[in-house]
Amino acid sequence: MKMKKFIALGMAGMLSAATLVGCDNGNTGVVTPVDGEEVGGGEDVSGGEADGSGNLVTTTEYADDEIVDFTMFAAMPGSEINDGNDIQEIIAKKTGVRVKETWLTGQTAAEAVGSILASGDLPDFIDGGDGMKELYEADTLVAWDPYLEKYPNLKEMFSDYEWDMFRQDDGKIYWANVFNNTYGESKATGHNDEAFWIQVRVLEWAGYPEIKTMDEYFDLLEKYYAENKSFQDAEGNTINIIPYTILCDDWRYFCLENAPQFLDGYPNDGSVIVDPKTMKIVDYNTTPTAKVYFSKLNEEYNKGIVDKEFATQTYDEYIAKLSTGAVLGMVDQNWDFNYTITPIFATSGLADLGCEYVPLGLTVEGVTEQRWHTYGDTVNQSSGCAVTTSCEDPDRAFQFLNDILNQDIHDLRFWGVEGVDYLVDEDGMFYRTQEMRDKLNDTGYKASHVCNYSYMPQWLGTSKDGKNAMQPAEQASEFYAGLSEPLSNCFKAYNAGGYPDMIGSVEDDINATHPWFPMWSWSNELNNDTAGGVAWGKMGETKHKWLPKVVMASDFEKEWSSYMDAYNACKPEDFLNEAQEVLDGRMEAYEASK
Amino acid sequence: MAYEDQFVNSGAAGETEYNSQAEVNEAEATADAYVVENYAKEAYEHKSSLNDEQIKQLSKKRISKGELKRQSVLLIIGAIFVLYGILFYYLPLAGWIMAFQNFKLKTGLLHSKFVGFDKFKFMFEFDTFEYALETSGNIFSAFKTWINNVVFVRTIRNTIGMGALNLVTTFIMAIVFAILLNEVKNKLGKRLVQTISYLPHFLSWIIVCGIIHDSLSSTGIINDVLRFFHIVDDSYNFFAHPAWFWPIVAFSNVWKETGWNAIIYLAAITAIDPSLYEAAEIDGAGRWGKIRYITLPSISPTIVILLVMNIGFLLNAGFEVQYLLGNGLVQDVSQTIDIYVLNWGVGQTDYSLGTAAGIFKSVVAILLIVISNSVVKKLGQESLF
Numbered sequence: 001m002k003m004k005k006f007i008a009l010g011m012a013g014m015l016s017a018a019t020l021v022g023c024d025n026g027n028t029g030v031v032t033p034v035d036g037e038e039v040g041g042g043e044d045v046s047g048g049e050a051d052g053s054g055n056l057v058t059t060t061e062y063a064d065d066e067i068v069d070f071t072m073f074a075a076m077p078g079s080e081i082n083d084g085n086d087i088q089e090i091i092a093k094k095t096g097v098r099v100k101e102t103w104l105t106g107q108t109a110a111e112a113v114g115s116i117l118a119s120g121d122l123p124d125f126i127d128g129g130d131g132m133k134e135l136y137e138a139d140t141l142v143a144w145d146p147y148l149e150k151y152p153n154l155k156e157m158f159s160d161y162e163w164d165m166f167r168q169d170d171g172k173i174y175w176a177n178v179f180n181n182t183y184g185e186s187k188a189t190g191h192n193d194e195a196f197w198i199q200v201r202v203l204e205w206a207g208y209p210e211i212k213t214m215d216e217y218f219d220l221l222e223k224y225y226a227e228n229k230s231f232q233d234a235e236g237n238t239i240n241i242i243p244y245t246i247l248c249d250d251w252r253y254f255c256l257e258n259a260p261q262f263l264d265g266y267p268n269d270g271s272v273i274v275d276p277k278t279m280k281i282v283d284y285n286t287t288p289t290a291k292v293y294f295s296k297l298n299e300e301y302n303k304g305i306v307d308k309e310f311a312t313q314t315y316d317e318y319i320a321k322l323s324t325g326a327v328l329g330m331v332d333q334n335w336d337f338n339y340t341i342t343p344i345f346a347t348s349g350l351a352d353l354g355c356e357y358v359p360l361g362l363t364v365e366g367v368t369e370q371r372w373h374t375y376g377d378t379v380n381q382s383s384g385c386a387v388t389t390s391c392e393d394p395d396r397a398f399q400f401l402n403d404i405l406n407q408d409i410h411d412l413r414f415w416g417v418e419g420v421d422y423l424v425d426e427d428g429m430f431y432r433t434q435e436m437r438d439k440l441n442d443t444g445y446k447a448s449h450v451c452n453y454s455y456m457p458q459w460l461g462t463s464k465d466g467k468n469a470m471q472p473a474e475q476a477s478e479f480y481a482g483l484s485e486p487l488s489n490c491f492k493a494y495n496a497g498g499y500p501d502m503i504g505s506v507e508d509d510i511n512a513t514h515p516w517f518p519m520w521s522w523s524n525e526l527n528n529d530t531a532g533g534v535a536w537g538k539m540g541e542t543k544h545k546w547l548p549k550v551v552m553a554s555d556f557e558k559e560w561s562s563y564m565d566a567y568n569a570c571k572p573e574d575f576l577n578e579a580q581e582v583l584d585g586r587m588e589a590y591e592a593s594k
Numbered sequence: 595m596a597y598e599d600q601f602v603n604s605g606a607a608g609e610t611e612y613n614s615q616a617e618v619n620e621a622e623a624t625a626d627a628y629v630v631e632n633y634a635k636e637a638y639e640h641k642s643s644l645n646d647e648q649i650k651q652l653s654k655k656r657i658s659k660g661e662l663k664r665q666s667v668l669l670i671i672g673a674i675f676v677l678y679g680i681l682f683y684y685l686p687l688a689g690w691i692m693a694f695q696n697f698k699l700k701t702g703l704l705h706s707k708f709v710g711f712d713k714f715k716f717m718f719e720f721d722t723f724e725y726a727l728e729t730s731g732n733i734f735s736a737f738k739t740w741i742n743n744v745v746f747v748r749t750i751r752n753t754i755g756m757g758a759l760n761l762v763t764t765f766i767m768a769i770v771f772a773i774l775l776n777e778v779k780n781k782l783g784k785r786l787v788q789t790i791s792y793l794p795h796f797l798s799w800i801i802v803c804g805i806i807h808d809s810l811s812s813t814g815i816i817n818d819v820l821r822f823f824h825i826v827d828d829s830y831n832f833f834a835h836p837a838w839f840w841p842i843v844a845f846s847n848v849w850k851e852t853g854w855n856a857i858i859y860l861a862a863i864t865a866i867d868p869s870l871y872e873a874a875e876i877d878g879a880g881r882w883g884k885i886r887y888i889t890l891p892s893i894s895p896t897i898v899i900l901l902v903m904n905i906g907f908l909l910n911a912g913f914e915v916q917y918l919l920g921n922g923l924v925q926d927v928s929q930t931i932d933i934y935v936l937n938w939g940v941g942q943t944d945y946s947l948g949t950a951a952g953i954f955k956s957v958v959a960i961l962l963i964v965i966s967n968s969v970v971k972k973l974g975q976e977s978l979f
Contacts, residue, residue, distance in 0.1 A: 106800075114940035117699055134943045138699030248922060309812050312833035312921045317811070528716075528944040529696075537942060541745065544922035552834070552923075569743070 062096035068396060070099045073116065074455040075109035075129035081447050087412055088451035094409060097400040099125065099453065108251050110134075124391035127175075127455045130524045132383045136174050142387040142394045143172040151402035157181060157457060158379070161593055165381040175384035178455060180377045184462035187474035189498030191334055193268060194258070195372050196362045198329040200486045201354030208493040214263065214293065214362050218244070218300050221328055225305065233325060234349030242321060243328045244300060245307035247336075248548055249315045255332050256547050260290040263364045267371035267510060270520025271536075272579050276513070279587065281579045283572060285543070289364050291560065294547070298556045311548035323348075325355035334359070334499075343441040346484070354486035361503035373500045374517075376509035382521035385456050401457050407464040413452050414471045416440070421449075422472070430468045431477055516586040519579060531571070532578030538570035693950035699943075706946075713950040717746040746951065749934040752927055757911035759840055760847045761904055767852045769897065772859035773885055788860070791853025799850075799914035806846050807833075807919065833919065836927045843915050858900065862893040898975045906963035909955050931955050 080102065081088065092098040102123070104112055113131025116122060117138050128135045135141055148155045148163070157176055158166075166173045182188075196217055202224045203209070211217050225243040233239055247255040258270065261284040266273045273282040284290060300306045307313075313321070321327050322337060323344045338357070345351040361372040387397045403409060415422045415430055421440065422430045432440075439445050459470040469475040479498065480488065496502045510517050526533035546563040553559035662669070693713055695706040719740075726739035741747050771791070778784040794802065809815045812829035820826045832838050870888050879887060913932035920928030929937075931951055939948020963978070971977045 108941065110941045110943070111936060114943055114945075117943075118940070118945070131943075134699065253922065308829070309831055311923050312831060314807070317807075527942040528938070528947065533942070537938065538745075541925070541937075545925050548834075548921075548923050 061093055066096055067092045068097050068393065070097055070125060070391065070397060070400070071123040072099050072101045072125035072127075072455070073103075073112075073123040074101065074127045075104050075112050075131060076127070076455065077105070078103035078454070079443070079447065081451055085447070085451050086449045087416065090417070091404065091409055091412060091451065091453075095400050095403040097396065097403075099400070099456075101453070101455070104129075122388045122390040124388060124397060125385060125456070126388055127178075127383060127385050129383050132175060132386070133525045134527075135386065135388075136168055140388050140390075141174040142389060142391065142397075143174055144176065144387075144398070145172050147395070147398035148173070151398055153402045153405035154398065154457065157405075162379050164593075165379055166384070175386035176457065177380045177384035178457045180380070181459060182377055182461035183459040183464070183470055184466070186461050187469040187476065188460065188500065189474055189476065189479045191359050191373050191499035191503060193373060194254075194262065194331065194333045195359030195503060196259075196329065196331050197357035197359055199325075199327075199355050200358055200490045202328055203358070203490055203493075204354055204486060208490065211360050212363065213365055214296055215365075217329070217360065217362055218296065218305065222300075222303070222305055224328065231325070231353070234353065239324050239326050241328060242307045242326050243305045245313070245318065245321060245327050245330050246297070246310040246551070247313070247315065247318045247330065247332060248311060248544070249313065249318065252315055252336065253544060253547070255330065255336075256551075257543055258284070259331050260284045260287055260293050262370060262372050263293055263362060263367070264289045265363055265367040265370045267374055267514060267517060268520070269518050271523035272519050272576065274514070274516060274519060274583060279583065281576050281583060283576055285539075285567065285572070286564070292364055294550050294560070295556050297551045298553055301551050302554070306551065311552065325350040325353065329357075343443070346438075346441050351484035352486065354484075356484060356487050358487070358490060358502050359499055361505050369506050370503075371505050371510075373503045373505040374510050375500075375505070375507050376511045378510055378518060380518070380521050382524050404453060405457050405459070410459065410470065411463070413458070416450060428465065428467055429477065430472070430475065432472070432481075434481075437482060515590040516583055519583065522582045523579070526575075530578060531574040533575075535571045535574040539567065539572055539575065542566050542570050690949060690953055692946050693953050695946055697946040697949075699945075709946075713944075713946045714954070716947065717950060717954075719744045719747075745929070745938075746931075746934055748926060749929050749931050752916075753909055753911045753930045753932075755911075755927075756840055756843055756916070756930065757908040759844045760911060761908060763844045763848050764851050764855060765901065765904065767848050768855035769859055769893075771852050772856040772863060773889060775856065775860065776863050776889070777881065777885075788853065788856075792857065793853070794850045795854035797850065800918060802846055802850055803915060803918035806842065810842070833921060834923050836924045839919070839924045839927050842919065843912070846915055846919075847912075859893055859896065862896040863889060866892045895976045898970055899978065902963065902966050902970055902978050905966040906959055908962055909959050 078101070083100075088098060107115075109129030110131050113128040113134055116126075116128075117134060117140070122140055126135065126141075144154070154176070158181070163173060166176060168174060196214075198211075198217070198220075202220060203211075205224055205228075206220055209216075209220070211220060221243045225241060228241060230238050230240045247253070248257075258268070261267075261269065261273050264273065264284070264287060266284075273284045273287070274280075275282050297306060307321075307327075309317075319337065319340055322330075322341050325345070325348075342351075342356070345356055350356075359372070361370045363370050385401070387394050387401075391397050404413065411418075418424060421436055422432050424430055440450065460474060461470055462468070463470050469478075472478050483491070490496075491498070491502070494502060523536060526536045528534055528537070542563075546559075546566055550556070550559050550563050689703070691703065692706075694708060694710060695703075696709045696712075697703070697706045701707075722743050723736055723740040726736040727733065730736055730739070741751055775784060775788060778787070810832040811817070812831065816832075817826070817829040820830060832842065866888065870892070871884055874884050874888050909931065911930050913930060913936075916928045916930050917933055917936075920933075931954075935948040935951045939945060939951060967977050967979060
């Protein structure tokens with residue numbers, strides 16, 4: 001007995017010692033140099049610049065005991081940063097606020113918000129995603145209106161018309177969407193939306209052909225796969241190639257479900273197509289294009305081009321497959337995979353083998369214009385960053401949201417610490433060395449050093465210094481310098497300046513041509529209260545089951561007609577009629593505002 | 595049999611004895627506390643022929659002031675538990691009112707609109723059933739249409755189906771495992787096997803499901819083995835076929851819980867008097883005979899009690915396993931009531947609907963436990979209540 005106790009104690013001791021050691025390494029190693037000198041440097045430069053352009057400067061330094069700790073929940077999967085993160089501490093000293101962010105784990109946004117509301121345990125800041133309406137209805141949010149007048153950086157985020165879009169039925173603003181907001185001139189080089197993605201090496205192998213239709217796309221995959229069944233990765237492992245996979249895990253089944261709207265040339269309204277000529281709602285689940293699309297997938301599945309396991313893979317398994325470089329192509333949103341995959345490819349050497357993905361803007365035969373890439377800021381008024389009623393000092397919270405838009409803090413968030421994460425050349429342009437880039441691709445370093453506050457107010461576009469990009473990903477020099485060789489060859493071959501050029505969508509500002517856009521900001525908020533909401537829920541359940549079945553069918557026509565029967569039993573017309581009402585309402589409001 | 599006879603005899607003897615004593619008691623107006631207490635106890639234990647009123651009188655007398663004082667500590671402890679029960683089991687039931695309202699967080703429990711049984715109607719879609727009955731005239735085919743078309747009814751079928759399958763498999767496996775383990779003569783081996791076998795119980799479902807998902811995937815060990823023996827040419831996708839889902843869930847449960855559930859049976863087996871085995875051996879019973887005639891009958895009270903308790907949990911067929919292993923293709927057989935509550939209650943912020951589904955589940959669970967208990971009682975086995 002004594003012996004056992006002794007061993008148990010010993011084990012416990014060793015474990016705790018191990019954790020302690022772990023912490024030490026994580027923190028002190030990185031903090032010291034930053035705390036020592038770089039903080040001061042960063043402050044001087046940004047302070048000077050900010051003065052020049054007439055902006056608020058963050059000058060006060062808060063002592064440790066004055067710093068307030070807030071919490072934030074974002075209903076999106078993300079990675080938590082370490083306690084005592086370098087840049088988080090610097091921002092805390094400058095603004096007097098430290099925010100602990102937590103993320104969605106294994107639930108959907110609506111479920112997470114539902115359980116937060118049910119428990120009554122609210123964070124200070126929240127971005128509830130699809131669940132914002134519920135948060136508002138539960139009276140858990142603090143209105144922005146009084147603070148908008150007080151804090152100019154916040155007010156500046158949107159025009160009055162755009163702010164009005166955020167107003168709820170009581171006439172007040174409770175949240176602001178932090179994404180897709182361009183300051184000054186746009187510097188966008190990325191495509192953050194949906195596309196048919198394809199590995200660069202496939203295009204290179206075929207001599208960079210023009211791929212415009214789904215048929216051409218699958219032709220190319222077939223040909224490439226016929227000659228390349230497997231490849232050797234950088235470590236010499238043989239990887240079997242999967243030509244095409246489809247993610248349809250839970251809410252991420254949009255990768256399977258919504259391509260028909262794009263193939264017909266419409267933008268991502270998400271839940272329906274809006275015909276701009278007649279201003280009528282069209283259901284993209286039942287269009288001829290939808291049938292063409294699914295029958296093509298079915299054909300490719302039976303040929304063995306589509307991943308046999310696509311219907312049962314989880315998101316994690318999907319990401320695992322992509323990270324080996326095995327998958328040649330798929331439909332997905334950039335944000336759903338590329339933020340994870342790009343750093344992995346960069347460190348594993350797969351980027352140099354041409355495994356990185358480029359987006360293609362495909363259509364069905366006969367459609368010439370497409371809108372896979374959305375030009376112009378889309379204001380998603382359905383969700384955003386909010387302050388909750390359980391925040392004890394809302395004024396401090398709003399002041400913080402205002403402060404982190406100050407250019408110096410904004411630079412800290414996205415560029416990092418000058419001298420450590422980026423350098424400034426004689427023209428005042430920010431740049432990074434390859435060593436810095438590599439370091440910032442390292443997840444461990446990122447967790448201990450970088451603090452984006454990525455779901456709080458932020459800008460895209462041009463920095464207030466008038467030269468640099470607000471976010472490094474949009475800095476032209478950074479974009480090109482960061483490209484792997486196969487990728488930059490590909491861009492050169494297609495004469496493309498960036499990802500949007502690869503897709504080649506119509507370059508109209510979406511706000512000018514599609515004032516109702518996007519319809520998904522409405523359908524994401526649906527619930528059981530209306531017949532349309534119930535229909536929407538049932539349609540989702542039905543499609544979850546039938547779409548994979550249709551793709552895997554041995555007799556497509558028969559399966560498709562069974563699917564259509566099941567689909568029509570959900571009363572999609574209830575949903576479509578409501579959509580039409582909403583569209584009409586939005587157009588009326590738009591006409592009125594002109 | 596012998597035991598029962600004995601019981602009946604002693605009972606009969608007891609009855610006559612108490613009858614005479616009761617008469618004496620009636621005659622003596624001032625019976626002392628000890629005797630009264632004894633009567634009540636014996637009356638309770640042996641179902642004496644005292645009528646209800648007599649018992650009532652006897653037990654009434656028990657609570658004297660002195661008695662209260664003597665038992666004050668026990669009373670306080672008892673009161674704490676009663677209070678706990680009221681606070682955490684009965685008061686929350688007030689929330690059930692939600693099921694009959696169109697509950698909105700903004701209006702709260704007190705001001706939300708009452709909608710009667712609307713939420714239940716929404717779940718069950720009785721009109722689908724009625725319509726099917728009218729058109730087909732056959733109650734079975736109507737049931738079939740109902741299950742095929744109404745999500746909630748389907749989740750009930752899945753819950754009960756998977757619950758029953760899990761119950762039967764885990765239950766039988768645990769007993770078989772306990773008996774087999776008991777037959778192992780090597781003490782060290784026995785300990786080792788027992789310890790290892792209950793370790794999976796401490797793994798969380800997310801880990802177990804990860805292991806199951808990996809081993810059944812196209813590159814997993816099961817498919818590797820199947821391919822190696824040329825049973826299949828191309829890997830078989832277990833999770834794409836609805837027919838495989840229930841067995842996979844049952845297997846996961848068996849793998850995770852067998853060792854843990856066997857502990858209680860092992861304990862029951864150790865309590866068996868070794869002389870019984872010796873006697874059986876003298877009578878010529880072999881290993882099999884000893885299991886059949888000594889071990890199984892001796893642990894049968896334990897088996898029955900656990901069975902009744904587990905039937906109460908039948909509707910808790912699970913949430914995690916089905917949620918983690920399920921996908922669109924098998925959703926018709928994978929979704930349980932709990933998943934329905936998550937998707938349609940919490941997910942659509944229709945808490946009323948979630949509560950209604952929860953009430954339905956509780957009511958069915960109570961019914962199941964009462965029915966199974968009375969069946970067991972009828973069969974003359976030990977019962978829960």
